[in-house]
Amino acid sequence: MPYLIETWDKPDSIPLRMKHRPDHLEYLANNASLLLASGAKLNDDGKDVGGGIYIVDTDSRNEATAFIEADPFFKAGLFEHISIVRWRKAYLANVCFL
Template sequence: MPYVIETWDKADSTDLRMRVRPDHIAFLKANTEKLLGAGAKLSDDGETMLGTIYIVDVETRAEAEDFVAGDPFTRNGLPERITVTRWRKAFFNFEDNMHNLNL
C-alpha cells in the first residue's frame, strides 16, 4: 500500500541538510525496495530546498512512519513537520522519467 510522506525543513536548516545528505542518500539506496520515488521540494528559484517527498510502498502507516523516522534527515532533526498520507496510484510514468533522476 503506497504512502506519500511529505516533510518541511526547519527554517535556516540548509547547512544541516547538506551535512546529513550523504547519510540520507545512503539510507535511500539501502531502502530502494520500499521506494517508488523520493526527492527534495524546491522553492521557485529551483535551488532552495524546502523539504522532501517520499512515495513508499509498505503495508501499513506504521511502516511508513518507521521509514521516515529512520531517515538520517529525521534522526538529525531536519523536519519541522511530517505528514504521512495513504496514496492510490492513478498514473506513474517511471520509465519515461528515468532521465530525471539526480542522485
C-alpha cells in the first residue's frame, strides 16, 4: 500500500524553497517511478502556502521516510513538519480501484 507524505515549510522560507526548487524538481524526475502523485499545496488564489504532498508507491514506511529525507528540500532544512501515513488507492485519475 502506498504512503502519503505531507510537508509543511518553516515560516518565511519561500527564498529557501526557491533556491532549492531546481534540485527538488530534478530529484522528483529521477524518482518518477516511485511517485503516484506529488505537488505543492496552494491557497485558493494559487499562491504557495509552503508545503507539499507526495504519494509514493512503496510498501515500507522506511522507504517512504528515506524518499523524503533524500529530497533536496529536506536536506536544505526547509520542512518544519512532515507527516507520513499509509494510503489506500480508491480513486486516481478517474480510475476506481474499489
